[in-house]
Amino acid sequence: MAFSAHSQTVSTDVVLFTIRDDRLMVLLVRRPREPFGGYWALPGGLVHEQEDLDDCAARVLQAKAAVSGIYLEQLYSFGRPGRDPRGRVITVTYYALAPTNRLGETVMKDSDDRCWAPVDQLPALAFDHNEIVPLAHQRLAAKLEYSTIALQFMGERFTLSELQTVYEVILGESLDKRNFRRRLQGLRCIEETGEWFRGGSHRPARLYRVRQPGRVDIIK
Amino acid sequence: MAFSAHSQTVSTDVVLFTIRDDRLMVLLVRRPREPFGGYWALPGGLVHEQEDLDDCAARVLQAKAAVSGIYLEQLYSFGRPGRDPRGRVITVTYYALAPTNRLGETVMKDSDDRCWAPVDQLPALAFDHNEIVPLAHQRLAAKLEYSTIALQFMGERFTLSELQTVYEVILGESLDKRNFRRRLQGLRCIEETGEWFRGGSHRPARLYRVRQPGRVDIIK
Numbered sequence: 001m002a003f004s005a006h007s008q009t010v011s012t013d014v015v016l017f018t019i020r021d022d023r024l025m026v027l028l029v030r031r032p033r034e035p036f037g038g039y040w041a042l043p044g045g046l047v048h049e050q051e052d053l054d055d056c057a058a059r060v061l062q063a064k065a066a067v068s069g070i071y072l073e074q075l076y077s078f079g080r081p082g083r084d085p086r087g088r089v090i091t092v093t094y095y096a097l098a099p100t101n102r103l104g105e106t107v108m109k110d111s112d113d114r115c116w117a118p119v120d121q122l123p124a125l126a127f128d129h130n131e132i133v134p135l136a137h138q139r140l141a142a143k144l145e146y147s148t149i150a151l152q153f154m155g156e157r158f159t160l161s162e163l164q165t166v167y168e169v170i171l172g173e174s175l176d177k178r179n180f181r182r183r184l185q186g187l188r189c190i191e192e193t194g195e196w197f198r199g200g201s202h203r204p205a206r207l208y209r210v211r212q213p214g215r216v217d218i219i220k
Numbered sequence: 221m222a223f224s225a226h227s228q229t230v231s232t233d234v235v236l237f238t239i240r241d242d243r244l245m246v247l248l249v250r251r252p253r254e255p256f257g258g259y260w261a262l263p264g265g266l267v268h269e270q271e272d273l274d275d276c277a278a279r280v281l282q283a284k285a286a287v288s289g290i291y292l293e294q295l296y297s298f299g300r301p302g303r304d305p306r307g308r309v310i311t312v313t314y315y316a317l318a319p320t321n322r323l324g325e326t327v328m329k330d331s332d333d334r335c336w337a338p339v340d341q342l343p344a345l346a347f348d349h350n351e352i353v354p355l356a357h358q359r360l361a362a363k364l365e366y367s368t369i370a371l372q373f374m375g376e377r378f379t380l381s382e383l384q385t386v387y388e389v390i391l392g393e394s395l396d397k398r399n400f401r402r403r404l405q406g407l408r409c410i411e412e413t414g415e416w417f418r419g420g421s422h423r424p425a426r427l428y429r430v431r432q433p434g435r436v437d438i439i440k
Contacts, residue, residue: 007227007228007229008228008229008230008267009227009228010228010230010299010310047228047299047310049301049308050301050308051301052299052300052301053297053298053299053310074296074297076294077273077294077297077312078273079230079267079272079273079312080272081269081270081271081272088269088270090230090267090273090310090312092297092299092310092312145366146365
């Protein structure tokens, strides 16, 4: 290296969101050793010598959540000196989104070394990870306004009520049904399947899907 | 260092925007040596051992543009292996905004080792810097929609026509005067000074200023 006087350590940490029981949750993993041994933390890892940052984040998701091919976007880089007691570590953070059915039963099940925490009830996390989750939540909420990012949480077919619930869970507030539907039409991102959902005592509801060609036309 | 097997080099590069002659310009500096010797590049520098990322970007601005205290925000981190032929360098990029009168005559004057280039007419830049400027421009344009960021380009007092020109220069398109003024009122970020600008053959125009307490209440 030509810059040995300036070498740093770089990691990525990933905020993986899902929605379970109408709550926005993030994946946490238990740190097996010091520093912050026994604390919950965001899944993360050191960037390898010949690895792109995005690839590192994808590798972390694969290793810690056994998932790939989901929405993944760089969030922000944190580099306060002293954030890691072992030495200078700069972390490039990402956030990722997936519906629970993409994550698999094993990953969704809480255990001693992996759990899902509601964004508004986080435990004390390792390092500066308690600063990272709110920033990711804020970015996600802001994107609802002008993008189709919420569709990342939907299954293949869904009702407009289900989609509205996703918005409400992320924003933490109730939305007016008529305004919500008008806004969705403006985004032109979903289409009717021609099928109906009939369940319980409610009136049948139209089923929608992401407009062709599917997830590719997500507006970032 | 506990992580010597994973050490990287981290830099910051700053896209400093100003508006000159109704064009959105970025500051470029000439690289004095290899790699990319003689090429134009964004001002940048290596992050010091005990330096926060924001502080490094501020130091770069002070060193290369003799300016401090202006709007400065982290943009994105670039870390493709091979982006620097000397070895692995991850750069945390920032963008900054200032009106020309904050920058001083010396800095505004083009020379052999420093120049201002219009964002839509960039020369071939060193490293991956040609990817960074459009991303910064895109972020800035997106922020016009929901923030008061454009006020960073204004002097102490300005007319609504001058402010509209700033929007048009950044967006690269003409705006409807009435819609523009309605949108501004929604942001509630400026107020009348009670003074008028009288110049040329135009009708006198009201002068505005940023609403109290000034630049502090900028919506990021």
